[in-house]
Amino acid sequence: MFYLICYDITEDNRRNRVAKVLETYGMRVQQSVFEAVLNETEYHQLQARLLKLLNKRQDQLRFYPLSPANRDRIVILGRQPEFTVDALTFIV
Amino acid sequence: MFYLICYDITEDNRRNRVAKVLETYGMRVQQSVFEAVLNETEYHQLQARLLKLLNKRQDQLRFYPLSPANRDRIVILGRQPEFTVDALTFIV
Numbered sequence: 661m662f663y664l665i666c667y668d669i670t671e672d673n674r675r676n677r678v679a680k681v682l683e684t685y686g687m688r689v690q691q692s693v694f695e696a697v698l699n700e701t702e703y704h705q706l707q708a709r710l711l712k713l714l715n716k717r718q719d720q721l722r723f724y725p726l727s728p729a730n731r732d733r734i735v736i737l738g739r740q741p742e743f744t745v746d747a748l749t750f751i752v
Numbered sequence: 753m754f755y756l757i758c759y760d761i762t763e764d765n766r767r768n769r770v771a772k773v774l775e776t777y778g779m780r781v782q783q784s785v786f787e788a789v790l791n792e793t794e795y796h797q798l799q800a801r802l803l804k805l806l807n808k809r810q811d812q813l814r815f816y817p818l819s820p821a822n823r824d825r826i827v828i829l830g831r832q833p834e835f836t837v838d839a840l841t842f843i844v
Contacts, residue, residue, distance in 0.1 A: 664816050668782040690760040714830045723827040724756050735815040738806045
């Protein structure tokens with residue numbers, strides 16, 4: 661399943677560590693926004709790893725699942741991306 | 753239709769103006785991330801207004817549509833929101 665993952669993390673160290681984990685599962689598309697294609701195991705594994713890093717009172721991280729049909733309806737205004745998450749291989 | 757809208761805009765003035773427009777259509781859920789429930793007219797109207805504000809080479813703005821079923825599968829880790837976009841009324 662395709663997911664959009666975005667986060668609000670104020671503390672630099674924590675934010676960098678979360679971004680590092682996300683980079684092993686998906687592709688950064690904006691400053692605090694990632695895209696990832698995850699199976700069920702990877703999805704739960706990623707959430708478990710991220711939960712260990714988050715300060716649950718201060719930080720927030722969101723997973724938005726998109727269907728293949730809605731994924732085709734994503735609209736990008738302005739600067740266009742060079743490639744899509746499918747062009748990359750992730751070793752998790 | 754429910755949309756997740758996120759942007760990467762480096763220049764402060766432009767970013768503030770984009771955020772102001774988005775606030776009339778939806779709810780800010782993270783620093784540069786909004787949720788909005790838009791009909792077809794509002795969707796095209798919003799994109800037209802945002803396109804006028806963007807620097808098309810530097811800025812990037814993304815619309816991710818979610819189906820009602822996938823909207824129910826949104827997962828929020830950490831700090832939980834006080835309310836949802838549906839609790840708000842927008843006059844556009």
